Amino acid sequence: MTRSDTTDAKTRLLDAAEHLFTEHGFAATSLRKITTEAGVPLAMVSYHFGSKKGLMEAVYARALGQRDTSRVGYLDRLEAQAGGAPVPVDVLVEAFISSALRLTRKGTISGAVFKQMIGRAFYEPEAGVEDFFPTEYAEAVERYKCAFMRALPALSEADVVWRMYFFVGMVAYAMAGKDVMRMTEIYALEEAGCPEAMLRRLMPFIVAGFNAPSADVSPAAGALAVALGT
Amino acid sequence: MTRSDTTDAKTRLLDAAEHLFTEHGFAATSLRKITTEAGVPLAMVSYHFGSKKGLMEAVYARALGQRDTSRVGYLDRLEAQAGGAPVPVDVLVEAFISSALRLTRKGTISGAVFKQMIGRAFYEPEAGVEDFFPTEYAEAVERYKCAFMRALPALSEADVVWRMYFFVGMVAYAMAGKDVMRMTEIYALEEAGCPEAMLRRLMPFIVAGFNAPSADVSPAAGALAVALGT
DNA sequence: GTCTATAAACGGATAGAC
DNA sequence: GTCTATCCGTTTATAGAC
Known part of the structure; x- marks a missing residue:
């Protein structure tokens, strides 16, 4: 035992x-x-x-623990504070990451274990595991989507949703402690295992990504298409 | 049957x-x-x-299939073509994504299945599964790391490696067809399931992320720290 | 070489003693 | 309430017929 x-x-x-x-x-x-x-x-x-x-x-x-209602509550406060004006992208990104980190239960469970658990729940192929993360998440995503669209009027809705998809995916990846290329081993990244430090590294990366010009979706125009043709 | x-x-x-x-x-x-x-x-x-x-x-x-040597080979050609000058970030990002896509075996297997398989291999908790992706990847990562550092002299090595970590993670996430928030369902993203289209959306996002100013790592300075304190 | 039949162990769940 | 012993379906793997 x-x-x-x-x-x-x-x-x-x-x-x-x-x-x-x-x-x-x-x-x-x-x-x-x-x-x-x-x-x-x-x-x-x-x-x-x-x-x-x-x-x-x-x-x-x-x-x-008890259902965490602060996910949209935090966003509510930010929008009220902005008083009608769009909430800036960096604030939104930071709010979303903070909400993700705040999922940590205060108590006996270690934050690292919890986060890995959340990450696993998402990657677990077994049916039904994702159901523990219910409708509130869809609400939060929708709220953030609207906020991001207001902050980034130059982007199409599809671009905003795709970028949120990438954003969410990367947070899940990082929180789950995944490392497909074993980079944290090879380069002995000090902050690996400390989600706060890791996500602080992540924040400017994501903010810049959201602020990028819109993707060129036309089939012929992309440099990617050229490369694939070789 | x-x-x-x-x-x-x-x-x-x-x-x-x-x-x-x-x-x-x-x-x-x-x-x-x-x-x-x-x-x-x-x-x-x-x-x-x-x-x-x-x-x-x-x-x-x-x-x-047979060991794919084009991962670094493609980078070799790009660096030779640049003739001593750093290869630009967007070209590097595109090259890396192209290499990932090119893993697809030409034959009976569908590209989508293969990519999901690769993604699963990374997320599969069973010991030993990751061992199918051996040393060649470490070489490729190291080569790309040097290339990114030359393209982004303002960034510290730690920043470059972290951003590559995020980059790799997001490509794996997208290639594995993961969708932790069920966003492709909810927003009926048309291009989901088509890795080429998805990664074309991803490219400008990543390029902008790499070009972002360096992360402020000091504990007190981050807006994140403030948010966490509330 | 191909397949049926079975072995041997492990899986989740439970009956019933204490 | 707590635990031992067991049930019974499922699993991987194999022995041996054709």
């Missing part, structure tokens, strides 16, 4: 499940591995959570 | 495994599902590939 026996079984189960689901994914993690790491009998899963899926739901429920 | 019987069993197995591993992940895909979809007996897996892991390796081996 990995954890101290002073903690109760339910908590130890949640801790172990959180760790193993995060590390290896849902399908690859058996209840036996979880109960072994937690040092509790197998049957405690059924008793406390009903099923494997119930355990996972509980893991996410604990991590998410 | 889903596929035509005219194709031989080995190929049908590879096709089915490629599809299902890509769709649901390695751990969540059983050999039975694969053999059922392929319309071949279960034992053919052991016969042709030895084990489940062997099958997956074969899937990746087929997809990767």
